[in-house]
Amino acid sequence: MFRIDFNKLRFLVCDDNPHMRRILRTLLHSFGAREVYEAEDGATALEMYTHYVPDVVITDWAMPIFDGIELAQMIRQPDSKGNPYAPIIMLTGHSEKRRVTMARDAGVTEFLAKPISAKGLYQRILNVVANPRPFIKTKTYFGPDRRRNTSNTYIGPERRVGGEMEVMQQPSLLDKARSGI
Amino acid sequence: MTKNKPGDIEIKTYATHHVIMQPNPLRKVLRRLEADDGDDPVARAEKALAGLSGEFGSWMTIEADRLSAAWDAIGSKGFSDATRGELFRAAHDIRGDAATFGFPSAGAAANSLCRIIEHAPDLAKVPSDLIMHHIDAVQAIVRQRTKLDTVAMANELSRQLRGIADEFLTKANRHRPEHLEAILAPSIVPVE
Numbered sequence: 001m002f003r004i005d006f007n008k009l010r011f012l013v014c015d016d017n018p019h020m021r022r023i024l025r026t027l028l029h030s031f032g033a034r035e036v037y038e039a040e041d042g043a044t045a046l047e048m049y050t051h052y053v054p055d056v057v058i059t060d061w062a063m064p065i066f067d068g069i070e071l072a073q074m075i076r077q078p079d080s081k082g083n084p085y086a087p088i089i090m091l092t093g094h095s096e097k098r099r100v101t102m103a104r105d106a107g108v109t110e111f112l113a114k115p116i117s118a119k120g121l122y123q124r125i126l127n128v129v130a131n132p133r134p135f136i137k138t139k140t141y142f143g144p145d146r147r148r149n150t151s152n153t154y155i156g157p158e159r160r161v162g163g164e165m166e167v168m169q170q171p172s173l174l175d176k177a178r179s180g181i
Numbered sequence: 182m183t184k185n186k187p188g189d190i191e192i193k194t195y196a197t198h199h200v201i202m203q204p205n206p207l208r209k210v211l212r213r214l215e216a217d218d219g220d221d222p223v224a225r226a227e228k229a230l231a232g233l234s235g236e237f238g239s240w241m242t243i244e245a246d247r248l249s250a251a252w253d254a255i256g257s258k259g260f261s262d263a264t265r266g267e268l269f270r271a272a273h274d275i276r277g278d279a280a281t282f283g284f285p286s287a288g289a290a291a292n293s294l295c296r297i298i299e300h301a302p303d304l305a306k307v308p309s310d311l312i313m314h315h316i317d318a319v320q321a322i323v324r325q326r327t328k329l330d331t332v333a334m335a336n337e338l339s340r341q342l343r344g345i346a347d348e349f350l351t352k353a354n355r356h357r358p359e360h361l362e363a364i365l366a367p368s369i370v371p372v373e
Contacts, residue, residue, distance in 0.1 A: 001214040006222070008210040017274045019240045023281065026233055030226035055207055062273045064266070085203070093277025093295075095368045114277035115288070118226035130211055135201040145200075 002130050006032030009129070012054035013038045014045035014071060015091070016063040020116075024058060024091075027118055031125075042066035046074055050082045056128060058121075061092035061099070068092065069106045076107035078142045085135060087128035087144075091116060107143025109133075237282035244278065245287070245323045247271045252316050260305045269298045275319060286335035287322040290315050293343040300350050300360045311349060315342055 011033055013024045021038050028036050037052050039045035043065045049057065057075065059068040066074075072088050087109040092099070095113045103111050110124040133144040193200045251268040258264055272294040279288030294315040301307045322335040347364065354360040 002211045003214050003218065003220070003222075005210045005212060009207070016270065017278065019244070019282075020274070020278060023230065023233065026229050027226045030229040031222045055210075062270050064270070085206070093273050093292075096363060096366055098363060098366070115280035116277075118223045118230060122223050122226070129207045130205075132205050132207070137199040137201060138197060 002126065004031075004126060004129055007034050009033055009056060010035040010052060010054045011037065012045060012048055012052060012057045013059075014040075014042065014057070014063070014068065015060040016040050017060070020060065020091075023116065024121075027116075027121055030118075031122060042068065042071040042074075045071055049075060049086075053083060054086060056125060057086055057088045058091055059088060061090060061094055061103070069102060069108075072103070072106040072108050072143075076143045078137055084142065087132065089121075089124050089128065091121075104146055105141065107141075109144050234283070241275075241279065241282045241284050241287065241323050244271070244275050244282075245319050248275060248291070248316055248319055252312065265298065265304060269295065272298065272315075284322060284326065286332070286339045287319045289336075289339035290318040290322065290342055293339070293346045294319075296350060296364065297346050300354060300364055302353055302357065302360075307349070311346065315346070318342055 006028070011028055013021055013028070013036060015021050015024065015038075018040070021040070025036050025038065035052075035054075037048050037054065039048050041063050042059075045057075045059065048054075057071075059071055061068040068090055072090070075082070075086065075088065076084050078084055088107065089110045089112060090103045090108045091112045091114065092103075093114045100111050109128050112120055112124050135143060136145050190201060190203045193202070248268070248271040251264070251271045255264045255268060272291045275291035276288050276295055279285060279291060294312065297307060297312065297315070298304060318335075318338050322331075322338070325331050326335065350364050351361065354364060
């Protein structure tokens with residue numbers, strides 16, 4: 001079992017709703033975090049991401065200017081000057097399977113469906129800090145490995161060719177979202 | 182804060198993809214849990230959240246009024262990407278926040294409204310009563326929630342609105358299978 005020294009982590013929180021930002025700030029400070037930067041839209045978040053170089057990004061989905069999915073896609077640019085590897089936690093009121101898949105395919109590391117809980121947020125942060133996944137770069141994707149378990153029977157068009165079975169045994173984003181924590 | 186040198190990154194190249202590995206850049210913030218560690222950050226955060234709860238009622242009123250204002254803007258300016266977007270974001274925020282603020286039925290009504298905005302083929306052709314009833318329901322739940330009987334009524338109101346909205350959306354999307362599938366798909370959020 002591990003414990004996180006939150007006071008050594010730098011967070012960027014992006015949510016257009018001031019009440020949700022206040023809740024997130026309260027939770028993160030209670031965990032022990034000192035550095036919590038806040039943005040109210042995707043464009044500001046991207047600027048702050050470059051400027052402050054946060055260790056963990058927590059973002060909402062639906063926001064003005066550009067949304068959390070676009071923010072994730074802009075962070076996950078393999079040739080960008082900024083850090084394209086930072087863990088991204090998508091915290092959202094969206095609760096449909098296709099949304100989880102969209103978030104995963106945008107390079108989001110963890111998905112947390114609202115309503116928010118202290119336990120759910122803590123566990124997502126613990127997971128991205130303690131169990132980072134390798135990154136995968138293909139023609140159409142750059143982000144954390146989307147495979148979390150092996151499926152030797154899969155023969156679809158997105159099957160990777162020539163790779164070893166180096167798979168992190170973790171519940172899928174969807175299963176974790178369904179678990180409610 | 183915690184960075185690796187570029188040389189730390191190891192890349193394995195395969196036929197269709199690259200696997201990029203690096204030592205955990207955040208390992209320095211991890212420490213093993215000692216047996217006598219009585220610290221509970223989750224409990225501490227829950228306590229802090231409870232300390233905020235005195236403000237939740239007024240926050241919820243602000244959210245409900247934002248939703249009404251978004252609908253009023255559509256009444257005066259008509260449907261546009263901007264007015265539709267603000268109506269959706271206002272409803273979407275309530276969908277996500279209301280349960281945290283102690284108004285789960287308002288969240289359910291807002292969720293139903295979000296589904297209408299997302300899946301109606303043409304929002305301008307949705308009966309305005311259907312949208313207004315959702316907004317009125319959110320307002321009523323937020324402003325009248327002190328008694329047990331109103332809690333039960335709020336649950337029933339949200340349930341009925343969802344039923345009517347789903348019936349409308351199912352008919353309106355009968356020739357749009359991708360929307361129909363999304364409408365009928367179960368939520369990933371566990372039912373309480």
